[in-house]
Amino acid sequence: MGGDRITKGLLFSSSLVLLLLSAGMIFTLASGAIPAFREFGGRFIFSSAWDPTPGKEQYGALAFIAGTMLTSLLALIICIPMAFSASLFVSEYYKGTRIASVLRSLVDLLAGVPSIVYGFWGFYTLRPLIMKTGLSDQGFGIFTASLILAIMIVPYATSLSSEIISMVSTEMKEAAYSLGATRREVIFNVVIPSAMSGIVASFILALGRALGETMAVTMLIGNANIIPKGLFSPGNTMASVIANQFGEADGLKMSALIAIGLILFAITALVNALGKVIIKRFA
Amino acid sequence: MGNILADNINRRSKRNKRFKGLIISGSIITVIPIFLIVINLIIKGVRQINLSFFTETSPDTFQAMTATANGEVIPGGIANGLVGSLIMVLLASALAIPTGLMTGVYLYENKKKRYASVIRSLTDVLQGVPSIILGIIAYIWIVKGVTRGYSALAGSIALAIMMLPIIVRSTEETLSMIPVQIREASFALGVPYYKMMIKVLIPCSFSGLATGILLSLSRILGETAPLMLTSLGSPGINLNIAKPSSAVPLLIWDFYNDPNMVSMVWSASLFLMIFVLSLNILSRSISKNRKYI
Numbered sequence: 001m002g003g004d005r006i007t008k009g010l011l012f013s014s015s016l017v018l019l020l021l022s023a024g025m026i027f028t029l030a031s032g033a034i035p036a037f038r039e040f041g042g043r044f045i046f047s048s049a050w051d052p053t054p055g056k057e058q059y060g061a062l063a064f065i066a067g068t069m070l071t072s073l074l075a076l077i078i079c080i081p082m083a084f085s086a087s088l089f090v091s092e093y094y095k096g097t098r099i100a101s102v103l104r105s106l107v108d109l110l111a112g113v114p115s116i117v118y119g120f121w122g123f124y125t126l127r128p129l130i131m132k133t134g135l136s137d138q139g140f141g142i143f144t145a146s147l148i149l150a151i152m153i154v155p156y157a158t159s160l161s162s163e164i165i166s167m168v169s170t171e172m173k174e175a176a177y178s179l180g181a182t183r184r185e186v187i188f189n190v191v192i193p194s195a196m197s198g199i200v201a202s203f204i205l206a207l208g209r210a211l212g213e214t215m216a217v218t219m220l221i222g223n224a225n226i227i228p229k230g231l232f233s234p235g236n237t238m239a240s241v242i243a244n245q246f247g248e249a250d251g252l253k254m255s256a257l258i259a260i261g262l263i264l265f266a267i268t269a270l271v272n273a274l275g276k277v278i279i280k281r282f283a
Numbered sequence: 284m285g286n287i288l289a290d291n292i293n294r295r296s297k298r299n300k301r302f303k304g305l306i307i308s309g310s311i312i313t314v315i316p317i318f319l320i321v322i323n324l325i326i327k328g329v330r331q332i333n334l335s336f337f338t339e340t341s342p343d344t345f346q347a348m349t350a351t352a353n354g355e356v357i358p359g360g361i362a363n364g365l366v367g368s369l370i371m372v373l374l375a376s377a378l379a380i381p382t383g384l385m386t387g388v389y390l391y392e393n394k395k396k397r398y399a400s401v402i403r404s405l406t407d408v409l410q411g412v413p414s415i416i417l418g419i420i421a422y423i424w425i426v427k428g429v430t431r432g433y434s435a436l437a438g439s440i441a442l443a444i445m446m447l448p449i450i451v452r453s454t455e456e457t458l459s460m461i462p463v464q465i466r467e468a469s470f471a472l473g474v475p476y477y478k479m480m481i482k483v484l485i486p487c488s489f490s491g492l493a494t495g496i497l498l499s500l501s502r503i504l505g506e507t508a509p510l511m512l513t514s515l516g517s518p519g520i521n522l523n524i525a526k527p528s529s530a531v532p533l534l535i536w537d538f539y540n541d542p543n544m545v546s547m548v549w550s551a552s553l554f555l556m557i558f559v560l561s562l563n564i565l566s567r568s569i570s571k572n573r574k575y576i
Contacts, residue, residue, distance in 0.1 A: 007477035011392065014385035015402050018451065021444060022405045025412070025420050032423060085309025093306060105567070106314040112563035113320060114505020116532050117552045120539060121320050151316045158313075182299035212413020214508035219539070239415045239508070246419070246512050261419045265412060272411035 026265075033259035035252060044259060050225040052253050059256035061263055063227045067235035068264070070142050070228055071217060072210040075149035079206060082150070083157035084199075090158070091166035092191060093183075104162070111155035119219030122148040127220065136232040140222030143231045148216045157206035164198030165191060197282030204275035211268045214239040238264040321556070328553030331546055336360035336554075340519055341534055347543040357544070361551050363520045364534035368504065370522070371435050371514065371530060375442035375503060380496060383447050387454025388480060394459075403455075410448035417441045418509030426513060435521065435528035438514030442506060446499040453495025457488040490569050497566035501559050507532040531555050 036044055036059060047060025086107055094100040126147060127139035136143070168191050176186045192199070222234025223244055236244070238260045246257050335358070342350075342359030350357045386402070393399040418441050425437035465487060469479045485492065510516075515527040516537060535551045538544035 003478075004476040007480065011385050011389035014382045015389045015399075017382050018386055018402055018405055018409070018447065021447070022409060024424075025416075025444075028420055028423050029416070032419075081309055082313040085306045086313045088306045089310040093303065103310055103314060105564075106317055108567065109317050109560060109563070110314075112501060112556075112560045113317070114507070114532060114552075114555055114559055116505065116507045116535050116539075117320065117324070117556050120535065120548055120552055121323060123539075125319065125323060154313055182295050184299040184302040185295070187302070208411055212411075212415065214413065214415045215536075218508075239413055242415050242419065243508055243511060246422070247515075258419060258423075261416050265416050268411050268413055269408050272407065276407060 029258060029262040029265060032255060033262045035255035036259040039252060039255075044256070045263070048227050057252050059253065061238070061256075061260050063225055064236055064238040064241050064260055065263065066227045067142070067221065068211055068237040068239070068267075070235070071146045071149060071221065071237055072207055074142065074146035074231070075153060075210045076203060076207050078146060078150035079153050079157055080203060083154050083161060083203070083206070086154070086158045087162035087165050087199075088187065088191075091162040092187060095166060104158075107155050107158050110151065113152075115152070115213060115215040116219075118148050118152055119216035122216060122220050130232075138222065138234075140220060141232045141234045142221065142228050145217045145221040145237075148220055149210045149213055152213060152216060153206040153209045156209050157202050160202035160205065161195070161199045164195045164202065167198075168194050197278055201275045201278040201282075204271060204278065208268050208272040208275060211271060212239055212264060214243050218243045324549060324553040324556060327546070328549035328551075331356055331550035332554065336550060337365065338362055341529070341537070341547075342544075343518070344541055344543050347541070347547070351543055351546070357547055361531060361534050361547075361554070363517060363529040364531040364551070366520045366522070367435060367514065367517070367528035367533070368530040370524065370528065371439045371442060371510075372500065372504060374436070374439035374524065375446055376496075376500070378439065378443040379446035379450060379499070383450025383499075384454050384485075384492065386447075386451045388458065388484065390451065390455045391458040406448045406451045409444070410452065412444075414441075414445060414506055415508040415512070417444050418512035420444070421509065421513045430525045432525075433513060433515035433527040435514050435524040435526065438510045438528065438530065439524070441509035441513050442503040445503050445506065445509070449499035449502065450495050453498070454488075454492060457491030457495065458484060460491070461487050494566045494570040497562050497569070501562040501566065504562070505532055505555060505559050507536055511536065 040047070040059060043060060045061055045065070047058070048063040048066075049058040049060045050063060051058040086103065090100045090104050090107075094103075122144065126144055129139075130136055130141075130144050131139040172190050172194065173186050176190045181189065217237050218240035221236060221240055223236055223240065224234040225236055225241065226234075228235035242257050242261055242264075245253070249257055333356075337360055339358070339360040340363040341361060342357055346359065347357045386406075390399050390403055421437045421441035421444070425440050426433055430436055461484065465483060466479065469483045474482070510530050510533050514530060514533070516529045516533045517527045518529075521528045531551060532555060535548055535555065538548040538551060
């Protein structure tokens with residue numbers, strides 16, 4: 001029986017690794033963020049100052065929190081019609097057919113493209129298009145970044161919502177058809193209401209993805225440490241400011257960047273938890 | 284009366300058709316980017332890909348500038364990135380795969396325990412952590428704490444933390460689809476637990492486990508952000524894990540920041556994407572051809 005005990009011990013200790021890892025991460029982020037919070041207190045979250053000049057250093061996260069929220073929410077809004085059509089295509093209109101599985105694989109492929117390739121592609125193809133519209137001189141900014149982000153999160157939203165839509169009971173749909181409903185009416189009166197919570201959860205989880213996306217956004221958002229003034233204004237997100245400035249940072253600035261990391265961690269964890277709770281509760 | 288009804292039906296069926304058209308066009312718009320990206324990369328990237336692209340290290344700005352000015356193919360390749368990526372991914376796998384598999388088995392065996400559900404939620408949290416934050420963590424733990432400088436080891440740790448939750452969850456999900464009878468049969472024969480695990484659980488769920496591992500690999504291969512904070516990059520091939528090291532995505536980032544290297548970015552991106560996408564497709568095709576589950 002000794003072998004059994006060793007195996008079980010081994011399994012348990014590997015699960016401990018996960019526990020220690022998570023605890024260690026939170027502890028490390030929190031302790032790294034202490035100097036910034038001690039220096040600026042609550043102002044750190046509500047100030048948009050970002051001045052690394054030695055002697056009068058001022059750091060605040062508000063501009064980056066705003067940048068992250070704006071890009072992610074806009075990306076979500078752009079993503080909703082795309083993911084919604086793709087899920088209905090796969091799980092309702094062409095359910096079980098070859099064309100549905102082709103579409104599903106194509107959407108899945110979008111999830112496999114590395115973030116840096118999206119950024120690079122966006123830089124050379126999307127940015128010139130946006131410059132042509134005349135809405136932005138350089139083509140960088142919130143809108144460009146959101147557009148790429150939307151494409152990047154579509155597969156995550158689609159895979160979950162199409163799964164939920166395909167689980168809607170056939171009896172209910174057939175009942176509606178037998179009353180003479182058209183397909184559109186069945187979708188709006190039966191499918192969507194019964195799959196609503198799952199669809200919402202899938203979009204919340206996709207939002208969680210968008211919040212932490214780094215490379216593509218860094219390459220397209222224009223990297224200005226200000227609260228974006230409009231959709232075509234440049235900005236910075238929490239992830240992109242870390243990617244841009246962490247390498248040359250030390251002292252208080254390093255701590256400020258770690259504090260931004262901690263805030264980002266908290267926001268994504270909350271958003272993901274919300275998505276998971278909705279799925280567990282209703283779907 | 285009859286007229287009104289017919290009108291009504293006409294209108295409803297028209298709206299029905301319009302909606303279907305909307306959904307179909309929406310779906311087409313959704314998949315257009317993947318075609319655009321692939322075609323774009325192939326057209327602009329294929330020119331640079333030759334044998335030396337894989338065997339030589341990255342060129343410096345001057346070489347690239349002269350070559351571009353003379354209308355030649357930029358010399359050099361991505362060998363330093365390939366070696367760096369290989370080392371970091373292998374090291375990350377060596378750390379994350381065993382731990383992930385064992386934790387997955389633990390969660391499966393102790394489904395109802397409170398501790399297991401805590402671990403399960405932590406896995407979910409870990410899976411949602413943005414990769415750049417894992418870069419910060421590995422920077423503080425390894426770059427500052429262990430190797431006293433940017434290093435491939437730090438990069439591997441960041442990648443390993445990224446892989447771990449994916450493997451844990453896929454392992455647990457795969458195992459929970461194995462019929463209980465198979466386990467019970469082996470216990471009935473008096474097989475000790477670890478043997479049952481190695482000879483029954485793992486072989487039965489092999490394709491599922493492989494899918495999870497390949498998926499996690501395809502996720503980390505294209506990761507750039509955490510490596511920027513940890514392994515930094517290096518112009519030459521580096522085999523020492525305590526020293527800075529390049530990686531294919533890091534090279535793309537370097538090329539991108541150098542206006543003379545634009546055509547190298549296309550080629551390196553093309554290569555990286557083909558590699559990641561094939562892993563992705565491979566993992567999905569394995570999961571389709573599952574034997575037991």
